[in-house]
Amino acid sequence: MTEVSLLTLFFTFFKIGLFTFGGGYAMLPFIQQEVMLNNWIDEASFVNFVGISESSPGPFAINIATFIGMEKGGWLGAALSTLGVVLPSFIVILIVAQFYLKFKESRIVSGVMSGLKPAAVGLIASAVITMVIEVLFPAGFSLGQFAGAQIYVSLAIFALGLFLLLKMKKHPIFIICISAVLGIGAGYLFGL
């Protein structure tokens, strides 16, 4: 894993905070590009962490900034990453608060948002596809020794998760718990 300076942590998360609209998962594509491509942490640790974040209090953005900051720079790294992701919001809101009624009615703002909303959908779709491929085929498409069984287990949990979320309207924390239990069960059962 790459070493990262405290300053880089701060500025990377500042940039992410400044250019993410809509919050939460809108950050995924950015994190993938900035953090994964630069090899700060690997995709599996990142996806693990998304699971933890879903079952932790607080906004996803803060959770992920704190986590990556902690991994790469200890407590100070965590504090600077979190400050970095919060600061743009904070400054922009303080400015906008001075003339927010005008801002709300502005045609320029609504025009920009009419481009940003679909952009977010496209970007997240691309991030999700990358994520699905890397989680299901961690070793690439060539099957390793036990990769076969693991793919079926993962696919089954994925399908069950979707069913529970979309049809049964279950809470994300419930999905994470079920997935963990099934993962442990299947792991020992098939000796993965």
Add this chain to the structure above:
Amino acid sequence: MKNKERLLPLFLTFLKIGAFTFGGGYAMIPLIQKEVTETHKWLSDEDILNIVAIAESTPGPIAINSATFVGYMTCGVMGSVLATLGVVLPAFIFIALVSLLLRNIMDIQAVQYAFMGIRAGVLALVVKALISMYKQCPKHLVAYIIAGLAFAVSLLTDISILYVIIGCAVLGLVTSMMMKKKEAEAK
């Protein structure tokens, strides 16, 4: 500052909201509304509607935007600092501790199996998030083209997402101006 006595309750309220909301931004809004308009009567329902609308169209996490904004409207800049700090602090402390804990338990076989399951479950969560974002998105030709462009560029090229976002913002602005002009001419 005229509402100085509100500073501490403001901080504690957002500390509570930060500690008890799971799943981020949108999950927080009903809680913020209840605390700020019903329990403490700092702001009106209309204020909250404005705040949420603006939090959605300014950069950054919705939770942070809303906290900063509510804090500012309740007791100025100091209020916005305390509200934001309050909403961030529980997540920060919790995750920092979890991250320390993870380093010590990741070698355990059962934990690795659990995370194998969790990773698959997370895929379901992100697919669901994608579906709900798609549902909220405007549905017309220009929107589909922008979404398609952003998707293709980010999946197939190494171009920075920053440029994709700026490009789509400009595209949205230009097309919406053109449509407004057309409407005006039609009248």
